[in-house]
Amino acid sequence: MKFGIVTFPGSNCDYDAYHAVVDALGEEAVYLWHKDHDLRGSDVVILPGGFSYGDYLRAGAIARFSPIMREVIAHAERGAPVMGFCNGFQIMCEAGLLPGALLRNASLRFVCEAVRLRVENADTPFTNRYTRGQLITIPIAHGDGRYTADAETLSRIEGEGRVVFRYVGGPGDADEWWSPNGSMNAIAGIVSAAGNVLGMMPHPERAVDDLLGSSDGIGVFESILSRVAA
Amino acid sequence: MSRFRVAVHIVPRRGLLDPQGKAVTDALRTLGFPAVRDVHVGRHVVVEMDAADSTAAERSTRDMCQKLLANPIIEDFEIASVSTL
Numbered sequence: 001m002k003f004g005i006v007t008f009p010g011s012n013c014d015y016d017a018y019h020a021v022v023d024a025l026g027e028e029a030v031y032l033w034h035k036d037h038d039l040r041g042s043d044v045v046i047l048p049g050g051f052s053y054g055d056y057l058r059a060g061a062i063a064r065f066s067p068i069m070r071e072v073i074a075h076a077e078r079g080a081p082v083m084g085f086c087n088g089f090q091i092m093c094e095a096g097l098l099p100g101a102l103l104r105n106a107s108l109r110f111v112c113e114a115v116r117l118r119v120e121n122a123d124t125p126f127t128n129r130y131t132r133g134q135l136i137t138i139p140i141a142h143g144d145g146r147y148t149a150d151a152e153t154l155s156r157i158e159g160e161g162r163v164v165f166r167y168v169g170g171p172g173d174a175d176e177w178w179s180p181n182g183s184m185n186a187i188a189g190i191v192s193a194a195g196n197v198l199g200m201m202p203h204p205e206r207a208v209d210d211l212l213g214s215s216d217g218i219g220v221f222e223s224i225l226s227r228v229a230a
Numbered sequence: 231m232s233r234f235r236v237a238v239h240i241v242p243r244r245g246l247l248d249p250q251g252k253a254v255t256d257a258l259r260t261l262g263f264p265a266v267r268d269v270h271v272g273r274h275v276v277v278e279m280d281a282a283d284s285t286a287a288e289r290s291t292r293d294m295c296q297k298l299l300a301n302p303i304i305e306d307f308e309i310a311s312v313s314t315l
Binding site for chain 2: 057058094100101103104105106107108146148149150
């Protein structure tokens with residue numbers, strides 16, 4: 001399977017995503033430059049983390065107008081998988097691929113640490129290798145990760161099971177929501193209505209080696225591999 | 231066609247948690263301004279553009295706000311001024 005990893009000016013997790021796909025998953029990956037007009041046969045598109053366009057105006061606001069985004073949106077509209085991590089998630093919200101927006105952390109601090117997530121829905125193309133309620137450890141590194149949506153949107157995505165990852169306290173407090181950034185309902189990651197677009201603030205691509213603290217993130221990649229290959 | 235300078239105020243939508251505004255509110259009170267009730271920190275954008283008249287310049291800038299300069303999910307905007315250059 002071929003993964004296309006978009007590089008915007010200011011992306012800094014594109015190499016991590018490449019490492020996760022090629023070295024950890026053993027699949028093929030290509031870098032797609034933001035000015036490209038085609039996805040070069042990619043089955044799955046990844047919008048990586050970073051600070052595209054210096055976060056000018058708002059995080060993700062300018063990147064969504066990059067030429068490649070027209071192709072990414074068309075790919076998503078065809079029902080093909082697109083995943084965005086961190087800045088990728090912010091770009092997706094700005095582009096209207098996912099509802100809501102990501103605001104400055106409530107603490108006003110950049111938070112860089114491994115956090116506990118609970119898998120809320122294991123029946124999506126990106127989470128089928130996990131089990132519902134499973135606790136996983138994945139790092140976050142962001143200053144603008146406070147997921148915000150209006151009340152109606154929030155109740156819709158909750159009701160439709162589209163909140164796939166939620167921040168939780170710790171191993172002993174699995175039921176306690178805890179948000180490192182002030183996200184509404186401690187939301188860490190959501191999927192689109194059709195289920196083929198995933199956006200999450202944590203970095204699964206940085207959690208694919210036990211040596212680096214956790215390999216819990218590989219499940220996201222294995223899930224999409226099993227789904228697309230099936 | 232004339233040239234105009236259109237100034238826009240963009241602020242966090244009312245009702246949304248605004249930690250930056252709250253931090254500034256607290257700082258101002260500590261500094262000796264106890265009368266301060268609320269502060270919202272936003273952006274001030276100045277657009278210089280060509281347009282047939284000031285109404286057209288304002289209309290066009292409003293459109294820019296809806297499409298890019300502001301995010302309607304989280305921000306409100308208002309045209310602060312339109313002046314001829």
